[in-house]
Amino acid sequence: GQNIDQPTEMTATEGAIVQINCTYQTSGFNGLFWYQQHAGEAPTFLSYNVLDGLEEKGRFSSFLSRSKGYSYLLLKELQMKDSASYLCAVWIYNTDKLIFGTGTRLQVFP
């Protein structure tokens, strides 16, 4: 079976740093995506990791450890507009599909 776990909710303060974790147990792994989704809107692509290590893109970074089945999304210098859900998704090699976690709802307070 496929299992992807993320915390349901997190809160943080404007200007702070927050780390959203994702652990996965899947049959076949070809990479991990992070998406951002504002309430009632479409998910939008943030990052993609296929090799172990850190990928940095502006205020957002994503880390992957394939041996541990673990990833995190790091958001720096938080802004109010970062209040959204963050979805972790694993690309399953043998089916060529994306399987999504349930998402982490982040609330940023002034």
Next chain:
Amino acid sequence: DADVTQTPRNRITKTGKRIMLECSQTKGHDRMYWYRQDPGLGLQLIYYSFDVKDINKGEISDGYSVSRQAQAKFSLSLESAIPNQTALYFCATSAPGGSYTFGSGTRLTVV
């Protein structure tokens, strides 16, 4: 124009009615997907299509059917809508192994 267009954006329908949700994309990708999203359950795959002649069931296909009319068009039908099909529905497209581009979603309410 949006890369992935879904119609309608919102729909209220009665139990037992047939309803079709439409999706079209301008990305030129072969792969298209239909997901539903319920609070606390994340995105669940209903059907997916890797090209016009290749259509596959996802994890929650019961009660749904699809039609791939062309590379750019992929529609989802509820033959006899029931209240627990009330959800937010997303269509998406991708290149092989690539990131998904999602439509803006259809909010469906079955009363």
